[in-house]
Amino acid sequence: MLKEALIDKLDYEELANCMRCGFCQPACPTFRETGYEAASPRGRIALMKAVADGVMEPDQDFVDQMNLCLGCRACEPVCPAGVPYGQLIEQTREAIEQVQEHPPWVKAVRKIAFTHLFPRQDRLYRLGSLLHLYQRSGLQKVVQKLGVLRVLPKQLREMEAIMPEATGKGVSEYLGARVIPAVGERKRRVGMFHGCIMDVLFNETNLNTVRLLAEAGCEVVIAEGQVCCGALHAHSGEREAAKDLARKNIAAFREADVDVIVSNAGGCGALLQEYDHLLAHDPDWEEDAKWFSSRVKDISEVLAELVEPDSWGALPGPVRVTYQSSCHLRNGMKVTKEPVSLLQSIPGATYVPLREGDRCCGSAGIYNLVQPEMAGNLLDEKMGHVAATQADILVTSNPGCLLQMKAGIKRAGLEDRMEAVHLVDLLARVRTKTGTASVERRGSS
Amino acid sequence: MLPEHIRSELRAIVGEQHCLDKQEALVAYSYDATPMQQSLPDVVVMPNSTEEVAQIMRVAAKHQIPVVTRGAGSNLCAGTIPVGGGIVLVLNRMNRIVEIDEQNLTITVEPGVRTSDIHQAVEARGLFYPPDPGSMVISTIGGNIALNSGGLRGLKYGTTKDYVLGLEAVLPNGEIIRTGGKLMKDVAGYDLTKLLVGSEGTLAIITQAILKLIPKPQTQRVMLAMYADMSQAARSVSDIIANRIIPGTLEFLDQGTIRVVEDFKQIGLPTDVAAILLIGQDGEPQSVDRDVERIAEICRKNDAVQIKVATTPEEAEEVMTARRSALAALSRMRPTTILEDATVPRAQIAPMVAAIQEITERYGLHICTFGHAGDGNLHPTCMTDARNHEEIERVEEAFAEIFAAAIDLGGTITGEHGVGIVKAPYLEWKVGAAGIEVMKGIKKAFDPQGLLNPGKMFAKESRNRVVIRRA
Ligand SMILES: Cc1cc2nc3c(=O)[nH]c(=O)nc-3n(C[C@H](O)[C@H](O)[C@H](O)COP(=O)(O)OP(=O)(O)OC[C@H]3O[C@@H](n4cnc5c(N)ncnc54)[C@H](O)[C@@H]3O)c2cc1C
Numbered sequence: 071m072l073k074e075a076l077i078d079k080l081d082y083e084e085l086a087n088c089m090r091c092g093f094c095q096p097a098c099p100t101f102r103e104t105g106y107e108a109a110s111p112r113g114r115i116a117l118m119k120a121v122a123d124g125v126m127e128p129d130q131d132f133v134d135q136m137n138l139c140l141g142c143r144a145c146e147p148v149c150p151a152g153v154p155y156g157q158l159i160e161q162t163r164e165a166i167e168q169v170q171e172h173p174p175w176v177k178a179v180r181k182i183a184f185t186h187l188f189p190r191q192d193r194l195y196r197l198g199s200l201l202h203l204y205q206r207s208g209l210q211k212v213v214q215k216l217g218v219l220r221v222l223p224k225q226l227r228e229m230e231a232i233m234p235e236a237t238g239k240g241v242s243e244y245l246g247a248r249v250i251p252a253v254g255e256r257k258r259r260v261g262m263f264h265g266c267i268m269d270v271l272f273n274e275t276n277l278n279t280v281r282l283l284a285e286a287g288c289e290v291v292i293a294e295g296q297v298c299c300g301a302l303h304a305h306s307g308e309r310e311a312a313k314d315l316a317r318k319n320i321a322a323f324r325e326a327d328v329d330v331i332v333s334n335a336g337g338c339g340a341l342l343q344e345y346d347h348l349l350a351h352d353p354d355w356e357e358d359a360k361w362f363s364s365r366v367k368d369i370s371e372v373l374a375e376l377v378e379p380d381s382w383g384a385l386p387g388p389v390r391v392t393y394q395s396s397c398h399l400r401n402g403m404k405v406t407k408e409p410v411s412l413l414q415s416i417p418g419a420t421y422v423p424l425r426e427g428d429r430c431c432g433s434a435g436i437y438n439l440v441q442p443e444m445a446g447n448l449l450d451e452k453m454g455h456v457a458a459t460q461a462d463i464l465v466t467s468n469p470g471c472l473l474q475m476k477a478g479i480k481r482a483g484l485e486d487r488m489e490a491v492h493l494v495d496l497l498a499r500v501r502t503k504t505g506t507a508s509v510e511r512r513g514s515s
Numbered sequence: 516m517l518p519e520h521i522r523s524e525l526r527a528i529v530g531e532q533h534c535l536d537k538q539e540a541l542v543a544y545s546y547d548a549t550p551m552q553q554s555l556p557d558v559v560v561m562p563n564s565t566e567e568v569a570q571i572m573r574v575a576a577k578h579q580i581p582v583v584t585r586g587a588g589s590n591l592c593a594g595t596i597p598v599g600g601g602i603v604l605v606l607n608r609m610n611r612i613v614e615i616d617e618q619n620l621t622i623t624v625e626p627g628v629r630t631s632d633i634h635q636a637v638e639a640r641g642l643f644y645p646p647d648p649g650s651m652v653i654s655t656i657g658g659n660i661a662l663n664s665g666g667l668r669g670l671k672y673g674t675t676k677d678y679v680l681g682l683e684a685v686l687p688n689g690e691i692i693r694t695g696g697k698l699m700k701d702v703a704g705y706d707l708t709k710l711l712v713g714s715e716g717t718l719a720i721i722t723q724a725i726l727k728l729i730p731k732p733q734t735q736r737v738m739l740a741m742y743a744d745m746s747q748a749a750r751s752v753s754d755i756i757a758n759r760i761i762p763g764t765l766e767f768l769d770q771g772t773i774r775v776v777e778d779f780k781q782i783g784l785p786t787d788v789a790a791i792l793l794i795g796q797d798g799e800p801q802s803v804d805r806d807v808e809r810i811a812e813i814c815r816k817n818d819a820v821q822i823k824v825a826t827t828p829e830e831a832e833e834v835m836t837a838r839r840s841a842l843a844a845l846s847r848m849r850p851t852t853i854l855e856d857a858t859v860p861r862a863q864i865a866p867m868v869a870a871i872q873e874i875t876e877r878y879g880l881h882i883c884t885f886g887h888a889g890d891g892n893l894h895p896t897c898m899t900d901a902r903n904h905e906e907i908e909r910v911e912e913a914f915a916e917i918f919a920a921a922i923d924l925g926g927t928i929t930g931e932h933g934v935g936i937v938k939a940p941y942l943e944w945k946v947g948a949a950g951i952e953v954m955k956g957i958k959k960a961f962d963p964q965g966l967l968n969p970g971k972m973f974a975k976e977s978r979n980r981v982v983i984r985r986a
């Protein structure tokens with residue numbers, strides 16, 4: 071039962087390391103919204119420990135509370151005892167998943183998503199083609215006009231409206247190559263992690279990533295055989311599936327023999343960097359996982375290191391830019407300075423700090439779909455701060471956050487005043503180097 | 516479990532949503548920051564106004580239900596553990612800043628306002644509320660007042676008690692009293708304000724407070740001084756004060772703590788020194804500069820092996836890191852961290868640290884000490900594992916000896932964390948049997964039914980004084 075599953079999965083040592091000081095509470099969005107101890111990291115850890123200690127039977131309230139957590143991990147950097155909350159909540163969700171009886175339709179959706187879709191890049195591309203057809207054929211417009219979407223929950227409707235244009239081809243098919251030479255002197259051999267959804271819905275961002283890397287002096291290898299990072303699986307309690315994906319990715323990049331593995335999505339990068347924890351008890355993979363994790367970097371780190379700050383071109387401006395940092399990039403990968411310093415180095419752009427730009431926007435994977443109320447509250451608060459910056463461009467560095475910001479801009483009626491852009495796409499606008507022909511799109515969709 | 520009709524009376528006062536009795540909520544309010552303590556309440560009630568608090572108390576008094584008031588639950592004396600079940604009264608919804616009065620230099624707040632929010636609100640206007648407990652990012656002003664919390668600035672600016680001018684509080688029978696006011700002078704009768712400060716939620720429930728503000732100091736500078744010998748550090752502390760300099764901050768770390776901090780942060784602290792002093796001064800730029808120079812001079816005279824005066828904000832940050840990381844570094848060593856609290860007159864710091872060291876060795880434990888050297892408030896901190904019962908027993912014995920040693924040196928069993936459950940068996944060592952009787956009389960006058968925070972402050976049995984065997 072759930073109790074046994076929890077006792078089996080939870081790392082008791084880490085539960086015991088929490089000294090209940092409560093320092094994590096001010097950082098926690100769900101605590102701030104509710105004021106309930108149980109909806110805080112300290113409270114959730116106490117609940118987990120109470121189950122492990124036999125003080126409480128895990129019931130539906132327990133499960134609900136664990137589901138209300140965004141998994142944003144804002145509680146981790148402020149914890150004096152260094153409790154790895156992210157791992158604890160993943161273990162909890164894995165235990166819940168193991169015993170949970172979903173209604174048949176949820177089971178079916180989960181099975182399709184976690185087993186048949188995300189791990190199979192080819193199928194995602196096919197789905198991307200279909201989506202592209204839907205968007206391009208005019209069908210989308212018709213559907214929107216007819217109001218057919220009214221049957222969908224508000225959150226899904228909002229998402230449909232801001233869905234970027236999908237493609238049926240990945241970044242390597244567009245470029246017609248898997249190895250893209252460095253422009254000028256080769257400084258690094260980097261493996262590009264193209265992501266699963268990223269490569270279908272944010273293909274342009276992936277192309278821009280390759281361009282920027284090549285121009286920064288990187289030989290870019292789009293390793294063959296790479297798959298979804300597994301973050302969605304891990305966060306939804308499908309840790310075993312996440313491990314399988316991890317092994318595939320490690321094998322692919324091992325084969326490609328790269329110095330650095332670059333991610334342009336904080337959500338993916340954080341898990342990639344934690345593959346060593348994920349596979350810690352797997353003797354066959356432990357070593358390779360360490361090799362892999364130690365090489366993972368966010369694109370902003372690589373660019374900040376390799377590109378001279380004064381070499382960016384100017385934005386037609388003056389424009390005000392602000393930055394919403396992605397939780398997993400900040401709290402998982404611990405990347406905070408580089409994106410800001412890159413923004414500050416763009417001529418013509420004035421960087422305006424976003425109040426509470428380090429707080430979760432409520433997107434958190436599929437959180438906004440399953441916990442619409444909390445997600446909506448967080449988003450409204452966020453957009454209040456965003457509006458106050460009077461920025462023209464709102465920058466983020468994770469696809470989920472980007473979509474959420476786009477939805478937020480629409481919801482707050484700020485469409486005429488600002489746009490939301492991925493950091494990579496903004497930087498691609500200001501690149502000035504020559505010799506970029508090698509990195510141009512070859513195919514067409 | 517309370518009968519349904521009582522729960523429905525409580526729900527009628529605060530609303531369905533703010534009266535919690537599901538298992539998950541009871542577990543979440545069964546603990547505070549005190550290690551190894553836990554006990555489930557019957558119900559958790561979250562009022563939003565003084566009137567609601569008064570109504571809840573009337574229900575509690577009618578049915579004789581114990582009530583434990585809770586702010587952020589960050590105390591370290593098990594002060595919010597509902598040992599006898601009953602109601603946990605959570606005040607964090609009452610978190611409004613009622614007024615900042617720049618004419619009278621006061622701020623009026625509800626009890627659930629976080630200490631750091633008070634700082635922010637007043638500093639934005641060039642004003643200053645000095646008490647700064649290490650937990651101020653989460654602790655509430657209600658908790659600070661109920662425990663008379665102190666902080667890093669205690670030496671120069673005093674502690675919470677020095678800033679509370681007036682209170683509004685609900686008595687156990689549901690009546691509302693108001694004490695003091697926006698007054699610097701008030702001798703009308705017994706000073707109930709001061710009596711409620713530090714009363715640990717055993718006399719009344721504080722529902723509003725008027726606090727004194729002062730002008731914000733213009734500048735601030737910090738420095739580190741390192742010593743090969745604890746007694747030289749202690750002598751520096753006395754000499755600084757004897758030279759009529761009162762630093763804003765005067766903190767110290769012992770060798771054990773320094774090693775752990777350096778291991779954790781790699782900030783280049785020498786790990787062979789016996790003690791580090793962190794000294795800070797604030798005020799007018801010129802006098803701060805002059806003080807910093809004179810302090811450095813005094814430290815040098817007392818054979819400090821190294822002195823590091825911060826000249827830029829970055830350097831200041833680095834210097835502060837040493838002290839700020841102490842708890843974080845220590846808490847990562849073993850699963851259970853017991854952060855204790857004992858105070859001696861500051862001239863007795865060196866003998867006190869020596870006594871702690873001797874006791875630690877004799878019991879074969881891992882205790883490091885850091886704390887507020889300026890006011891003699893030390894935090895011997897034990898790294899242990901709550902699952903090792905045999906060791907935990909030794910820890911308890913060792914701490915009993917440490918508290919006894921503090922009293923022998925003219926000190927006290929707690930300087931800022933409070934008595935609660937944890938120190939209750941030792942209270943008599945400090946105040947004597949007659950003192951306890953007077954205190955119990957006061958408790959009876961406020962709370963004849965014994966509803967508020969039962970089991971705290973007064974132990975059923977006082978601990979026998981341990982024999983101190985100094986080497
Ligand atoms: C890491 C850490 C560092 C700390 N550093 C310091 C420090 O430097 N100095 C210091 O003094 N303390 C320190 N503390 C202890 C603690 O944070 C303080 O005592 C703080 O004042 C408690 O505030 P709280 O809101 O958490 O109160 P709680 O823990 O919720 O309550 C404390 C006590 O006050 C009572 N109480 C709370 N609110 C009211 C009210 N409105 N009316 C009546 N009674 C009430 C409770 O019943 C309880 O007895 C530290 C604790 C931690 C975990």
Ligand code: SF4
Nearest residue numbers: 088089091092094149
């Ligand atoms: S900050 Fe860390 S140690 Fe403190 S309560 Fe939160 S998780 Fe526990």
Ligand code: SF4
Nearest residue numbers: 098139140142143145
């Ligand atoms: S992960 Fe985010 S939502 Fe969850 S407990 Fe931590 S801070 Fe709160």
